[in-house]
Amino acid sequence: MSQPLPLPALHASHAGTWLRDANGGTRGCSKGEAVMAAADTPLLMMNAPLVANRLGYPDLSGLDLLELYAFIHPAKFCVPTPKGLAHALGLEEPADDAAVPLLLQQAAGALMETCESVDWAEREGAWSGLQSLARLRWPWAQVLAPHITQPERAEKWLFTRLPEWEETPERPQPQQVLIEEAEIEGQLARLTGEGAEQRDGQRMFSRGAGGVFAPRDRQRRPHVHLAQAGTGIGKTLGYLAPASLWAERSGGTVWVSTYTKNLQRQLRQESRRAWPAARADGSPPVVVRKGRENYLCLLNLGDALQGGFTGRPAVLAHLVARWAAYSQDGDMVGGDLPGWLGTLFRKRGIAALTDQRGECVYAGCPHYRKCFIERSARNAAQADLVIANHALVMVNAARGRDMASRPTRIVFDEGHHVFDAADSTFSAALTGAEAIELRRWIVGPERNSRGRRRGLAARLADVASYDEQGGEAVEAAVEAAQVLPSDGWLGRVAEGGPIGPLEELLGQVRATTYARDESGQEAGYGIETEASQLPGELVAAAGNAAQALSAIRSPLLKLAGRLEAIVEDAPDWLDGQGRARIEGARHSLAWRIDLLAAWEALLARLGGPADPEFVDWLAVDRNDAREFDVGLYRHWLDPMKPFAKVVLEPAHGVMLTSATLTDRDETGADWAHAIAKSGAPHLDLTPSTAQADSPFDYANRAEVLIVTDIRRGDIPALAGAYARLIEASDGGVLGLFTAIRRMRAVYGRIADRLARAGLPLYAQHVDPIDTGTLTDIFRDDPRASLLGTDALRDGVDVPGRSLRCVVMESVPWPRPTILHRARRAAAADQEGGGQRYDDRIIRARLAQAFGRLIRTRQDSGHFVVLSSAFPSRLLSAFPEGTPVVRVTLEEALQRVAKGVGTREDTPAENQAS
Numbered sequence: 024m025s026q027p028l029p030l031p032a033l034h035a036s037h038a039g040t041w042l043r044d045a046n047g048g049t050r051g052c053s054k055g056e057a058v059m060a061a062a063d064t065p066l067l068m069m070n071a072p073l074v075a076n077r078l079g080y081p082d083l084s085g086l087d088l089l090e091l092y093a094f095i096h097p098a099k100f101c102v103p104t105p106k107g108l109a110h111a112l113g114l115e116e117p118a119d120d121a122a123v124p125l126l127l128q129q130a131a132g133a134l135m136e137t138c139e140s141v142d143w144a145e146r147e148g149a150w151s152g153l154q155s156l157a158r159l160r161w162p163w164a165q166v167l168a169p170h171i172t173q174p175e176r177a178e179k180w181l182f183t184r185l186p187e188w189e190e191t192p193e194r195p196q197p198q199q200v201l202i203e204e205a206e207i208e209g210q211l212a213r214l215t216g217e218g219a220e221q222r223d224g225q226r227m228f229s230r231g232a233g234g235v236f237a238p239r240d241r242q243r244r245p246h247v248h249l250a251q252a253g254t255g256i257g258k259t260l261g262y263l264a265p266a267s268l269w270a271e272r273s274g275g276t277v278w279v280s281t282y283t284k285n286l287q288r289q290l291r292q293e294s295r296r297a298w299p300a301a302r303a304d305g306s307p308p309v310v311v312r313k314g315r316e317n318y319l320c321l322l323n324l325g326d327a328l329q330g331g332f333t334g335r336p337a338v339l340a341h342l343v344a345r346w347a348a349y350s351q352d353g354d355m356v357g358g359d360l361p362g363w364l365g366t367l368f369r370k371r372g373i374a375a376l377t378d379q380r381g382e383c384v385y386a387g388c389p390h391y392r393k394c395f396i397e398r399s400a401r402n403a404a405q406a407d408l409v410i411a412n413h414a415l416v417m418v419n420a421a422r423g424r425d426m427a428s429r430p431t432r433i434v435f436d437e438g439h440h441v442f443d444a445a446d447s448t449f450s451a452a453l454t455g456a457e458a459i460e461l462r463r464w465i466v467g468p469e470r471n472s473r474g475r476r477r478g479l480a481a482r483l484a485d486v487a488s489y490d491e492q493g494g495e496a497v498e499a500a501v502e503a504a505q506v507l508p509s510d511g512w513l514g515r516v517a518e519g520g521p522i523g524p525l526e527e528l529l530g531q532v533r534a535t536t537y538a539r540d541e542s543g544q545e546a547g548y549g550i551e552t553e554a555s556q557l558p559g560e561l562v563a564a565a566g567n568a569a570q571a572l573s574a575i576r577s578p579l580l581k582l583a584g585r586l587e588a589i590v591e592d593a594p595d596w597l598d599g600q601g602r603a604r605i606e607g608a609r610h611s612l613a614w615r616i617d618l619l620a621a622w623e624a625l626l627a628r629l630g631g632p633a634d635p636e637f638v639d640w641l642a643v644d645r646n647d648a649r650e651f652d653v654g655l656y657r658h659w660l661d662p663m664k665p666f667a668k669v670v671l672e673p674a675h676g677v678m679l680t681s682a683t684l685t686d687r688d689e690t691g692a693d694w695a696h697a698i699a700k701s702g703a704p705h706l707d708l709t710p711s712t713a714q715a716d717s718p719f720d721y722a723n724r725a726e727v728l729i730v731t732d733i734r735r736g737d738i739p740a741l742a743g744a745y746a747r748l749i750e751a752s753d754g755g756v757l758g759l760f761t762a763i764r765r766m767r768a769v770y771g772r773i774a775d776r777l778a779r780a781g782l783p784l785y786a787q788h789v790d791p792i793d794t795g796t797l798t799d800i801f802r803d804d805p806r807a808s809l810l811g812t813d814a815l816r817d818g819v820d821v822p823g824r825s826l827r828c829v830v831m832e833s834v835p836w837p838r839p840t841i842l843h844r845a846r847r848a849a850a851a852d853q854e855g856g857g858q859r860y861d862d863r864i865i866r867a868r869l870a871q872a873f874g875r876l877i878r879t880r881q882d883s884g885h886f887v888v889l890s891s892a893f894p895s896r897l898l899s900a901f902p903e904g905t906p907v908v909r910v911t912l913e914e915a916l917q918r919v920a921k922g923v924g925t926r927e928d929t930p931a932e933n934q935a936s
């Protein structure tokens with residue numbers, strides 16, 4: 024057992040505050056005393072921003088154990104709680120809050136000991152990193168210095184340590200192969216393993232999935248298959264069985280697309296049953312592919328380390344450099360970089376280290392051959408299985424760098440989200456924030472900004488010097504882009520002093536939105552108004568702005584033409600790397616040209632007749648009454664129309680699968696609607712369908728309680744109900760809200776009371792912790808409860824006891840936005856009309872939320888809705904046979920306290936049918 028580090032330690036929770044002296048003796052203290060102590064001397068603490076939040080003193084700092092952990096064990100998972108740290112270091116869990124300060128001393132002691140051990144796996148780079156961190160006055164540097172010895176030979180610096188990727192030849196077209204059903208079943212049996220239970224539902228599902236890999240008979244007529252698979256069917260292995268057979272025989276790539284990072288993680292694990300980690304030549308057959316903004320950009324990191332960042336952000340950059348040397352794939356968002364690291368330093372630091380703005384200089388970058396993004400793109404082009412998300416698959420289908428990188432066999436898992444993903448992918452937004460990004464991409468950084476960001480002229484300097492017309496086009500584009508909004512635009516637009524035609528337009532948009540919105544002005548959140556009957560000034564401003572945008576687009580088009588000519592008639596100096604860089608520039612140029620064209624189309628419509636295919640509106644985005652963006656939006660009324668054209672039509676086989684693909688009303692599963700929503704009818708295709716129901720025993724392992732005596736809008740009663748339900752179930756509650764404000768109000772009223780009972784409560788948008796980490800914390804502690812909004816309804820996968828009760832604050836009605844109103848109106852002449860349209864949305868949300876509760880055969884629990892008016896027609900959202908009872912809060916508390924499986928005393932009033 025290592026010696027505790029003799030430094031004073033502080034712990035603060037909702038239940039109180041504890042201080043421990045350097046050499047022993049823990050005592051409770053007031054918040055004020057803790058703040059004074061922290062100001063006097065650096066204290067050991069865990070998650071300083073969270074402690075600061077608990078003490079109500081934002082400037083608090085100290086020796087944060089999480090920063091130390093990130094330095095010593097970069098890229099290693101740790102739940103950022105005292106208990107999680109104890110697990111990660113093999114220490115005993117603290118029994119209660121008062122025991123935490125001692126644990127902090129023990130953990131610090133254990134970590135110091137690691138640094139002295141010969142077995143420290145992440146030693147390389149630590150000594151050099153520590154020297155830089157000492158210059159930055161990182162509080163841990165002095166404490167660590169005596170424990171880390173200087174290596175005899177100079178350590179390899181990150182940029183020399185990372186391996187280079189290899190150029191590989193283009194993959195040939197996949198062979199046309201036909202896979203028999205018996206082969207699929209054989210493969211499935213192999214993947215599930217000997218002795219695994221034979222599941223008919225899974226076998227049927229797997230055979231159906233095989234159909235999408237059959238050769239296509241006619242151009243633009245892909246196989247489309249829709250498969251609903253209840254939780255527990257084993258759908259992942261179900262589609263990986265035919266996918267792995269097809270990839271092996273055809274030499275092609277299958278894309279599996281997900282909506283949540285959880286499923287990506289699970290897929291990575293499950294794919295190991297079908298593929299080895301590496302092929303004989305060392306290349307990976309399975310690759311997780313994300314948008315480029317997720318990965319570390321080494322050029323940005325290099326700049327940050329060499330003075331681009333100062334103070335705390337510079338400390339973050341050094342910790343990220345430690346991580347990069349040990350990371351599996353450089354993925355900073357949901358990969359092996361701890362999700363909590365960014366929040367210790369405020370989020371912006373992480374974003375600045377990725378390539379958020381598409382400013383990559385490709386082969387012009389000194390780290391190009393080691394770049395994580397380039398490596399991942401190359402690996403994906405050679406992979407048998409690419410795991411991606413819906414948005415990336417759609418973007419790749421629309422504008423993949425080359426035909427070979429466009430997906431042709433696609434399984435959309437979590438298929439119920441494809442509509443929403445298509446909705447945002449194929450939409451256009453001309454807002455101040457988007458326009459200033461375009462300006463920076465063309466013109467370069469503004470005077471007072473730091474970092475390496477460079478404009479088009481600097482990025483294409485060699486082209487400009489070689490090709491006169493190309494040089495002129497760059498100059499013209501930079502000149503024209505001066506009219507785009509610049510720093511400080513929001514203030515100028517709000518105060519009536521806009522500069523240039525775009526700011527002028529945004530000023531008009533803002534004024535009109537304020538003049539017309541009748542819904543959200545009081546609440547302090549976003550406001551919006553439809554783009555119709557617009558004032559003449561706004562229409563005139565839109566005309567001027569469209570002209571200005573067109574004046575930017577034409578030189579960019581000309582430049583794209585020149586780049587194409589250079590690649591086709593390559594000059595002597597254009598080597599392989601130079602060509603790659605120009606290809607990269609062409610690709611990002613094409614994307615900007617499309618963006619400008621979409622903005623111009625949006626503006627051209629203002630003041631004219633409405634296009635029935637689109638919904639256009641004006642909006643001011645606000646958070647707690649603070650404005651952060653202003654602009655115009657255009658969405659497709661049916662985004663599956665462009666989806667069909669861009670994704671389905673060029674593909675050979677596409678499958679959509681989910682536990683909740685169809686709506687279920689009193690008459691059963693509504694396949695007609697699921698088919699209509701798949702996009703297939705836009706190509707006159709009739710998809711094949713399959714359905715495998717969940718094998719779980721919902722009748723005996725779950726119970727829905729509709730609590731009828733909590734009045735809508737009564738926050739004290741709502742908060743009281745949450746607190747008592749959490750107490751009755753002894754934690755393990757996931758609380759779902761439709762409004763952040765109500766969630767904050769409830770949290771504020773009950774967190775202290777629950778903490779005193781040893782029931783920790785966490786909340787999205789309140790605790791300074793990212794959502795993924797909050798879920799990790801919740802999963803790790805069966806007595807913890809978590810409150811959150813939409814992202815938790817789908818993103819939480821917590822099997823076992825940690826989640827035993829889901830509480831929804833009310834019926835999850837759709838928000839009455841302009842877009843919702845337009846789609847509801849479009850559904851009015853269909854069977855069931857607007858009400859059925861809304862019901863489908865609510866039932867889907869209820870089904871997804873309910874789906875959090877029972878993840879395995881052994882799980883059980885309650886699903887509680889605090890709503891006095893819960894229409895019976897929504898009950899079909901729950902799986903067949905699930906008992907539903909309407910009860911008072913008192914009865915609900917008794918049932919929750921007893922647990923599921925003791926209902927004989929009161930027969931259910933309803934069984935979901």
Ligand code: SF4
Nearest residue numbers: 320321322383388394
């Ligand atoms: S190639 Fe691009 S993304 Fe990669 S490190 Fe260089 S600039 Fe960053």
